[in-house]
Amino acid sequence: MTSAKKQTQVRLEENTLEAGKAAARARGLDFNKYVERLIIEDTTGARAAGMAAAQRLIDEHGSFLDDLDQQLDAPYASSQPDVAA
Secondary structure, eight states, X not given: OOOOOOOOOOOOOHHHHHHHHHHHHHTTOOHXXXXXXXXXXXXXXXXXXXXXXXXXXXXXXHHXXXXXXXXXXXXHHTTSOOOOO
């Protein structure tokens, strides 16, 4: 069962609105659904839980990820021409 939706109005700076619309498109959502999801994530603790999980991943595996990043970049570093200062 779905509840009735209420219409509301928000005023945003143009660059904030455009950034929000771009983020919604990148996630395959319309802007209204994107905003609704952000509010739900923020008010239910889902966002905080996700951020905490990401931080645990970084804390536990950060050095491995840094090493992997350097290994993946190494072949390209040697092929870059030197830039004169």
